[in-house]
Amino acid sequence: AQKITQTQPGMFVQEKEAVTLDCTYDTSDQSYGLFWYKQPSSGEMIFLIYQGSYDEQNATEGRYSLNFQKARKSANLVISASQLGDSAMYFCAMRERTAGGTSYGKLTFGQGTILTVHP
Amino acid sequence: DADVTQTPRNRITKTGKRIMLECSQTKGHDRMYWYRQDPGLGLRLIYYSFDVKDINKGEISDGYSVSRQAQAKFSLSLESAIPNQTALYFCATSDPGTGGLETQYFGPGTRLLVL
Numbered sequence A: 001a002q003k004i005t006q007t008q009p010g011m012f013v014q015e016k017e018a019v020t021l022d023c024t025y026d027t028s029d030q031s032y033g034l035f036w037y038k039q040p041s042s043g044e045m046i047f048l049i050y051q052g053s054y055d056e057q058n059a060t061e062g063r064y065s066l067n068f069q070k071a072r073k074s075a076n077l078v079i080s081a082s083q084l085g086d087s088a089m090y091f092c093a094m095r096e097r098t099a100g101g102t103s104y105g106k107l108t109f110g111q112g113t114i115l116t117v118h119p
Numbered sequence B: 001d002a003d004v005t006q007t008p009r010n011r012i013t014k015t016g017k018r019i020m021l022e023c024s025q026t027k028g029h030d031r032m033y034w035y036r037q038d039p040g041l042g043l044r045l046i047y048y049s050f051d052v053k054d055i056n057k058g059e060i061s062d063g064y065s066v067s068r069q070a071q072a073k074f075s076l077s078l079e080s081a082i083p084n085q086t087a088l089y090f091c092a093t094s095d096p097g098t099g100g101l102e103t104q105y106f107g108p109g110t111r112l113l114v115l
Helices: none
Strands: A010-014 A019-021 A032-039 A046-052 A064-069 A074-079 A088-097 A103-109 A113-118 B004-007 B010-013 B019-025 B031-038 B042-051 B054-057 B064-070 B073-078 B087-094 B110-114
Touching: A010 A019, A019 A113, A032 A064, A032 A074, A046 A064, A046 A074, A074 A088, A088 B042, A103 B042, B004 B087, B010 B019, B019 B031, B019 B087, B019 B110, B031 B064, B031 B073, B042 B064, B042 B073, B073 B087
Parallel strands: A010 A113, B010 B110
Antiparallel strands: A019 A074, A032 A046, A032 A088, A064 A074, A088 A103, A088 A113, B004 B019, B019 B073, B031 B042, B031 B087, B042 B054, B064 B073, B087 B110
16 A cells, blocks of 8 residues: 555646645554655755644645644645746655654655646 | 765666765765655665664665765665666665654755666
8 A cells, every 4th residue: 555645646836826735644653754845857855844743733834834634644735825936846755663663764755746837 | 065965966877787876965964865766656765774884675675785884975886787777866864863853855866877
C-alpha cells in the first residue's frame, strides 16, 4: 500500500488565487512528521513546511499552510496568493519512527503534483 | 556557498562503467542520505548513514554502494552502471538533535544518463 498518496498529477491556478494540493498518508505509528517540498524546474528540493503528528495547530510558513486532519490522515498544502514563481513540482513526504521507537529520519515521498500558475 | 554540494552535477556514462557521485555538507549534520528520482515515482531512498560508522540500505540499494569518508562526505557508487540507473540523484542531510522536525536538506542533484 502507498504510504503517501498525492492524487493530483497536475494542478492549475490563477495568479493571486489560493490553491490546495492534496496529500493522504498511511501509518500505524502515533508519532510521525509530515513535510512538503518544492522542486522547481531547476531541480533542487526546497523544504517548505512541517507538521508533527502531535502538533495541535496547523503549521504555517508565510503563504504556505498545512491543513492537517489527523483522523482522515490528510495533510494538504495550501498556498495563498499564488505567484508565478510557485510553478513547480510539490512533494509530500512522511517520516515515521521505527517499531523500536528510534527516529530514523527516513522520508517516504509521494509522487508529486505539478502546479502551474497562470498570469 | 551551498550547505550541501554534489559533484558532478551532470554525468553521461556508458553501460558497465563504474562511477562515483560525491556529496559534501557544511551543516555539521551526522545523518546523510542518497535518493534517486525517476519521473512519476517521487524520490526513493538508496542508502542512509547516521554517522561515519553506521550505513544502512534503503528501499532500492541493489546495484549501488556507498562510502562515508567523514562526517561531511558521503559518496554513492555505481559499480557497473546500467541504463535503468538513469535518474536524478539527490544527497540529503539531517540533524536528529532538532527533535521531531529533523528536516532533510537536499543538495542540488546530479543528473545521470547511462547509455
